[in-house]
Amino acid sequence: xxxxxxxxxxxxxxxxxxxxxxxxxxxxxxxxxxxxxxxxxxxxxxxxxxxxxxxxxxxxxxxxxxxxxxxxxxxxxxxxxxxxxxxxxxxxxxxxxxxxxxxxxxxxxxxxxxxxxxxxxxxxxxxxxxxxxxxxxxxxxxxxxxxxxxxxxxxxxxxxxxxxxxxxxxxxxxxxxxxxxxxxxxxxxxxxxxxxxxxxxxxxxxxxxxxxxxxxxxxxxxxxxxxxxxxxxxxxxxxxxxxxxxxxxxxxxxxxxxxxxxxxxxxxxxxxxxxxxxxxxxxxxxxxxxxxxxxxxxxxxxx
Numbered sequence: 001x002x003x004x005x006x007x008x009x010x011x012x013x014x015x016x017x018x019x020x021x022x023x024x025x026x027x028x029x030x031x032x033x034x035x036x037x038x039x040x041x042x043x044x045x046x047x048x049x050x051x052x053x054x055x056x057x058x059x060x061x062x063x064x065x066x067x068x069x070x071x072x073x074x075x076x077x078x079x080x081x082x083x084x085x086x087x088x089x090x091x092x093x094x095x096x097x098x099x100x101x102x103x104x105x106x107x108x109x110x111x112x113x114x115x116x117x118x119x120x121x122x123x124x125x126x127x128x129x130x131x132x133x134x135x136x137x138x139x140x141x142x143x144x145x146x147x148x149x150x151x152x153x154x155x156x157x158x159x160x161x162x163x164x165x166x167x168x169x170x171x172x173x174x175x176x177x178x179x180x181x182x183x184x185x186x187x188x189x190x191x192x193x194x195x196x197x198x199x200x201x202x203x204x205x206x207x208x209x210x211x212x213x214x215x216x217x218x219x220x221x222x223x224x225x226x227x228x229x230x231x232x233x234x235x236x237x238x239x240x241x242x243x244x245x246x247x248x249x250x251x252x253x254x255x256x257x258x259x260x261x262x263x264x265x266x267x268x269x270x271x272x273x274x275x276x277x278x279x280x281x282x283x284x285x286x287x288x289x290x291x292x293x294x295x296x297x298x299x300x301x302x303x
Contacts, residue, residue: 001026002077002200008189009196013054017077022098028077029070029099033061038132038302039105040294042069043096045114045139046210047174049076051193052283056111059291065298068108070099072119074206076197087209089115089142089222093122109133109298111290113283114251115210118142121229124236133239133301134264135293138248138282140256141233142226144214147249174198174207180248180280233263239300240266241293245278245285 001019015030030050040060042053050069060067071078072092081087096119100108109132112120117139124131177194178186185191198205215223242261244253251257253272261267273293278285 001028001079002197005077006189006192006196009051009193012189012193013051015054015057019077020099020102022095022102025073025079025081025095027070027073027079027095027099029068029103030057031066031068031103032057033066034064035066035104037064037066038298039066039068039108040111040298041100041105041108041120042067042111042294043113043116043120044069044072044075045116047075047177047198047205047207048114048194048281049078049197051076051190052113052281055287056283056291056294059288060294060298063295063298065109065295066105068100068103068105070096072096072115072206074209080197080201080203080205084209084212087206087213089118089122089213089225092119093126097123097126106130107132109135109294109301111135111137111294112139113137114139114280118225118229121232121236122225124232125228131236131238133297134236135241135243135290135297136257136260137243137290137293138245138251138257138278138280139260140251141229141260142213142215142222143230144216145251145255147252148211148214149216177281180250181284185281185284230263233260235265237265239269239297240264241270241297242267242272243275243282243286243289243293244272245275245280245282247277248280248282250280 019026019028044052049071053069057067074080110120213222215226244257273289275282275286283290
């Protein structure tokens with residue numbers, strides 16, 4: 001747990017930090033807006049944390065909604081685990097359900113980016129009826145994209161020895177923010193915020209477990225979960241919006257974006273908001289479009 005933030009980071013993230021204890025770990029989250037209002041949950045990916053929603057939280061809260069942005073175990077201001085098994089996707093889903101229950105949330109609109117997709121959609125498997133609406137942004141449901149199947153070092157990361165060795169020598173995912181984020185997050189206070197969790201804890205946290213959990217085929221341990229999520233998508237009849245950076249090579253719009261849009265019953269009701277030149281961390285490229293999508297879906301879901 002990171003109890004204090006540097007002043008320069010606090011200036012960018014002027015929200016009260018909150019923690020709950022789940023399964024012996026302290027998990028951090030932000031909780032803004034009217035506690036009695038309908039809820040929007042913002043789920044981050046790898047290797048970011050709730051900081052990525054700093055410009056989205058106040059906009060959605062100002063529209064009259066409660067907004068919660070949790071940090072997964074091993075990320076942000078939450079505790080880090082000792083064992084990689086604690087970072088299994090099923091555990092991330094279970095801990096997120098427990099955190100939201102402790103905050104009194106039984107249903108919500110979910111914003112999913114990167115691993116926010118499998119974790120957010122997993123909330124519906126764990127608690128049917130939880131998802132009232134979806135905003136999907138450069139995300140997926142658990143199966144590898146062509147990028148993951150073809151490009152070194154993704155397959156290397158799955159090796160029991162090569163994966164940890166590679167990640168321990170290079171902060172490839174944190175440094176990936178510099179490759180997949182706009183110039184504004186590559187230096188200064190934002191860069192401090194993104195690197196702080198790994199400096200503070202002195203390790204990679206949950207960053208290695210995430211890529212190793214991307215299913216590469218039928219024999220992969222997480223393929224069953226990906227299959228269950230894909231099956232559920234076909235009957236998830238809720239309001240949906242898509243916000244997608246069109247320069248993302250990890251989850252391209254024409255691959256994961258198109259598949260999700262076609263799979264969801266209401267996925268084609270509205271055109272995708274394409275963020276021109278936006279890469280993987282689309283929240284950093286166009287936070288206003290992300291906030292607007294959340295507000296529209298929440299208004300439609302709760303009217």
